[in-house]
Amino acid sequence: MRSYLGDLGLLRDRRFALLLSARTISMLGSAFAPVALAFGVLNLPGATASTLSVVLAAQSVPLIAFMLVGGVIADRMPRQRVMMAGELLMAAGYAGLALMLLIGWTPLPALAAAAALTGVASSVVYPALTGIIPEVVPADRLQTGNALLGLGANSSRVAGAVLGGGTVVLFGGGWALAVSAAMFAVAAAMIANLRLKPGERAHQEAHSVLADLREGWREFRSRQWIWVVVAQFSLLVMAVQAGHGVLGPLMAKESLGGPAAWSAFLTGEAVGTIAGVLVSLRLRPRRPILVAVLLCLPPALPYVVLGVGAPLWAIVGSAFVLGVCFDVFGVLWQTTMQREVPPESLSRVSSYDVLGSLMFGPVGLLLAGPAATFIGTRESLLGCAAIIVISTLAALLSPGVRNLRAPRPEPRAAAQPDASPL
Template sequence: MHGFTHDLGLLRDRRFALLLSARTISVLGSAFSPVALAFGILNLPGATASTLSVVLTAQAVPMILFILVGGVVADRMPRQRVMMAGELLMAAGFFGLAAMLLTGWTPLVALGVAAALSGIGTALAFPALTGIIPEVVPLDRLQAGNALLGLGANASRVAGAVLGGGTVVLFGGGWALAISGAMYAIAGTLIAMLRLPPGDRSAGESHSVLTDLRDGWREFSSRQWIWVVVAQFSLMVMAIQAGHGVLGPLIAKESLGGPAAWSAFLAGEAIGTIAGVALSLRLRPRRPILVAVLLCLPTALPYALLGADAPLWAIVAGAFVLGVCFDVFGVLWQTTMQREVPAESLSRVSSYDMLGSLMFGPIGLLVAGSAAGLFGTKESLLGCAVIIVIATLAALLSPGVRNLRAPRPQEATDPGRQVTAT
């Protein structure tokens, strides 16, 4: 068993404290931005839902297009610099959006360019973050490090949802976006202070981007447990996007009492993610991916309860369970990837993970409204629950998922341990 005192000792490490602070502040900035951007754009003269859609698309598409490039860059260059560049690009994008909203000069093309900068920044920062954690955290304390980073991120999401909305109400979307940009700038500055050793990833023979992508794909596809779970999540995220983005709010409006009920659902989920940190700090399964995938089964519960017309307290409890399970899954998944994937390929594998997991999400958002009209909102929510269960059960058929074992404590502390594909 691992004691909390031992795990919390990471907070005394200067480099980890800087990384934790940077990540927490960056997520707080990202939690500010959805409300600020949505209401800031919609309050512009002549703006419509289509205007907001164009800006959000301009932000999302570059992130998807550049995520694989971000993985290549983070594996080639010092990840500290790549992550810092990503944070500063996001800061530039949000400062630009804030300046346009505050001055009233808001051509749609300019709004789209600023939003695209933030999307490219995300594509650079996320793969670099996955790879930089093992450079900061000792191998035997990776799970604790990931859990503590998750705690900071989850707390920021809860705080940002409240503070961001309040800032928009009191001061307007432009100032809220400026605060978001300042948070990204602070995060980039903290990352610059890490002062990690330069490493040797840029040394040796030079390769083209396509060669690096091919090598990263080889590392990704040679590990059955990775590509099977990513395929599972591509379907799960599609169902979750439909349930969270469209169907859940719709059923809340139709039969649960409106926005207050859906806010209670989201609050239950957020509290669950924070509670999940305590569990993820203590849980050390010998088969981490098997346990992580099994934890995906209860995530279908809130959608089943919504579809079954359950009372609100039960639905909120289901959302709490979803939050706990997803938090523990995330810590086990990140820790296992960081242990099993060679450091020189980790950011590229992470970028393939992100791309594969998210690629069907927009489809879920797109078809949710039509499904509700054709089959009914409750029936569509039950369909989301069924998709989650079927995708998870299919992933459990994989020997790689079932059989991958975590290293024993003496192996986890051995930097010369050989990493094998499963």
């Protein structure tokens, strides 16, 4: 208990407390948005599933297309300002969507344009966030900082899914999107108050965007453990997207009683991500990437138990395990990247990481439906489990994954909270 209280002592650092609060509120806004946007669009006169698909595609395509540019921007400019600008763009995009829904002026091109703005904003915020954490958190407390940020984000996802749905039911999608926009604006204001000291970022010479991207790519591919795990994750995410997005809900409908069963599964996973924070606060492996990759094996379990027709309690329990493993993986991965990659390249490497990890996700969604039709839902779920296991075992063949060691912790004096106004 004393160790956990020591971890929580990081909250006394003014700048970290601001960053944690901003990120938690921003994630709460992000959790509000999907339910509000989906039902807000579907409730429009004449709207169909295709209408929603166009709006969601307009949001997701810029996220992927601008991710690398977002990494360049976050490495070139003060990350505090980049994050603040991204949160304000997010607020503007969702405020525009809210206004259109509330006044009843909803041409599809305008909806798509506002949604695209939120996608661009997300592509800027994530690389900047990865890079700003080492600027705020002491090097020997990076893992604690990442874990606490994960706790805030995971709690927001759970709360946002419930509160967002309730707001849509009571007040409508337009007002729910307005609340989401307000949260992003509050997050931007908090980030503006971080007041990072001048000189905490190394001075960067001016280069073209392409030159910066090439330099980031060199940093990315020069570390075997990074590109191997990103390649592994591209296949893992493909399987998870297929299992979570299509096959799992389909199995719940066919044999588990419908939406309530799938909601129980997702709840178990969400609780697992919160419990994973307690593990990640204490776990300090000497070979963090080896442990992180090994933690990718248990996430195959939910698709196995779904595929063999296990009872609901076993399915929910396996979802809990998945949540724990993915949360601990994320903390170990982020912390190791922040320690091993030079600060001046960290956001660009992070953007390559995200782009590579997510690139096959849409493929999983597209293949899941035909696979369920032609080979069966259960068999397809077992196929997802096989992809996860095989890709993980392949990653373990890499010496870079197996041998990378964390620096030994040095004795440290009692932390002094940063209570100054800076």
